[in-house]
Amino acid sequence: MKVNVTGRNLSLSEAIKNHVESKLEKFDKFFRSDIEAQVTLSHSKRKNKNVQVIEIYIPLKNDAAIRVQEESEDMYASVDMAIDKLNKQIVKHKTKLEKRYRGHDTIRFEQIPTSKEEQVLEIVKTKKFPVKPMDPEEAVLQMELLGHAFFVFRNGDTEEINVVYARKDGKYGLIEPGF
Structure with a gap:
């Protein structure tokens, strides 16, 4: 998997780029080498707090994608939280992704561990209303x-x-x- 790290409203140091790339290396076993992960790091001010935001976007085939976003006051903490969230998302949705992308080789499902909490999506309520x-x-x-x-x-x-x-x-x- 290729990793493209960009900064918005901030200049990126080599240290933070290397940190992001090394953290995403562990996902190489899940994706083909031609998949490109887009990582955007940004800085904003909210409610008198400096917020460091990371967004990871991994496009798959058929216009689908995996996307996570995290924010905190420390960029390294934001990166670590986003990596954890990405891992949980991939593991949690392995079965659903596998059913949808069977026959595609975008994701290497055999490398993804099986989730303990296989969740079945169930629609429990249907609501109809007039659309004005x-x-x-x-x-x-x-x-x-x-x-x-x-x-x-x-x-x-x-x-x-x-x-x-x-x-x-x-x-x-x-x-x-x-x-």
């Missing part, structure tokens, strides 16, 4: 009034189904379909 035409700002207001983290609506301008959601940074995101 509105603009994204009205959808955000509806979402806030309901106390939800996301809201599905029909965009009055485009007549397509959209989703607004609350982001971790306190702002809002809009998901539009792309074909």
Whole structure:
């Protein structure tokens, strides 16, 4: 697996690049050598705190990907937490990935240990509701009034189904379909 480390809002030292690359080396046995992991390190200020953020993005075949993001006040701690999270994610979803990518050689499943907590995804509730035409700002207001983290609506301008959601940074995101 190739590793591409970039920095956003900060200059990267060789020490942090080497730390990230050495931590991701242990995942070489899980992926083919032509897979490229994109690692983005950034710095931001939130609520009078300096936050060090790492995002690891590993694209797979068929437009699927594995993505983790962690943040803390120390970049090395953020890297270590993200690596742990990535490992847990791969192990936890091994069976689901294996079923989906059987016949593809993107991931080497024999190298991934089996999870003790094989989780079966089960839909326990189905909800139907009318999807009213509105603009994204009205959808955000509806979402806030309901106390939800996301809201599905029909965009009055485009007549397509959209989703607004609350982001971790306190702002809002809009998901539009792309074909």
